[in-house]
Amino acid sequence: MRKSREEAVETRKRIVSAAARQFRKNGIVATGLNDLMKAAGLTHGGFYKHFESKDQLVAEACAEAVDGLIEMMAGQPTFPAAVAAYLSTQHRDNPDAGCPLAAIGSELSRCEGETRQAATEGFERLVTLLAEKSGAEDARRRALAAASMMIGAVTMSRIVTDPKLSTEILHEVEKALAEG
Template identity: 55%
Template sequence: MRKSRQEAAETRQRIVESASVRFRENGIDATALADLMAQAGLSHGGFYKHFASKEQVVLESLELASNALRDGMSTALEGKGGINAAVAAYLSAEHRDNPGGGCPFVALSGELARGSEEVRHAATEGIERLIAMFASEIDAPPAAAKKRALLMVSTMIGALSLARMVDDATLSDTILREARKALAQ
């Protein structure tokens, strides 16, 4: 029996959501299509009914993760603590310890840098939107606000990357704390 368009769209979304988490947890190259489909509760053979290639699901899952990151940062920016609250949420132990639900630019940076032109473009757009969001919250002329936001986003991504990379819990916590202090408004 054929699935309705609604069911097919829901299945496709389930695959993208699963891929978004798995890619950030394990990496793109280390995630097999069979694993994605199994996590979504589907057989491997059904993948190509929904996607033309693995790159297509990479692009859609990157967009999903990028939008979720931006939404989370937007909520924090609009809240009581503004930029400091957003920075604190991003540079937190909870974010560090949750790669599958966290920043795709940290979890996938090496693979995104080596990705296709289309994948790199999608990553660029996501980062530019994040920078613009922070810049809009900085009380400075637009060019100065953009430079400060670029520095903030770069520092946040770099600090979170280092905090995940090191095998010393104290050092990891120190990296996050010192980056938060350096970015405090």
Template identity: 55%
Template sequence: MRKSRAETADTRRKIVEVAAREFRANGIQATGLADLMAEAGLSHGGFYRHFDSKDQLVAEACETGLSAIIHKLDTAAGESAGHDGFKAIVDAYASTSHRDERADGCPLAGMGSELARADEQTRAVAARGFDDLVEVLARRSKRRQKTTARSEAIFALSAMIGAVTMARIVEDPEASAAILQNVREHLTAM
């Protein structure tokens, strides 16, 4: 029996959501299609009914993950007490919970080095996501001049991505937390 278009779209969405979590948690290369499809409750053979290649899935999963982190940071900024949205974003991103919850974290911190080597479509998605995150930060900057706010946001986002990445690499929990704390302090003092 054939699936309806709605069921097919739901299945595809489910695969992308599972892939977004698995790629962020384990990396692109370490995530096999058979394991990913099993995690989605589907057979490996069904993958190519939905996607032309793993690269296509990586691009869509990256986009889904970036949309989720943008929404999360926008929400944190909107809920910030005292209306310091920039600080709220920095605190949410450069946090031990973000470090520890890889599957729900930012694809740029979780897969950055792999994304740099990905196909053109995936790199374009990642670059757009970076720009969107920069805009989320720049909108909340205390800088009045747009170019200065954007420059500050690029610096802040780059520092936060690096901090989360390094905090995940460092094995000593105190040193890892200190990386995040130091970056938060420097960025919120700007």
């Protein structure tokens, strides 16, 4: 039986959401089509009914992941609160639900143009949100530096093996950004 258009749209959304989680959790290269289709509750065979390539899915998954990040940070009342939410141990400990730039940034840099464009647009959205929350005279400059420091801090806090150092990285970057 053929699916309705509405069902196809919902299935595609389910695949993109599952892929966004799986890519951030396991990495782009380490996540095979079988894995992500299984995570979406589907079989591998249906993938190409919805996407031309894995690259297309990566771009859409990156955009969806950024949407979630922006929504979470937009809900923070101030620049310091947004920074604190991003630099939280909860964000660090849950890469599958966090910022794709911190979780898979090095892989995104090696992707095709469509995916890199989605990552670029996501970074710009993060910078714009931080600039708006900053309200400083030099808001864009401050937001560019803050976004870059935040992404780097979360990345490094996930890399290091010492839990105390991991938490220290997050706290020190948060403190540095608060001092402005």
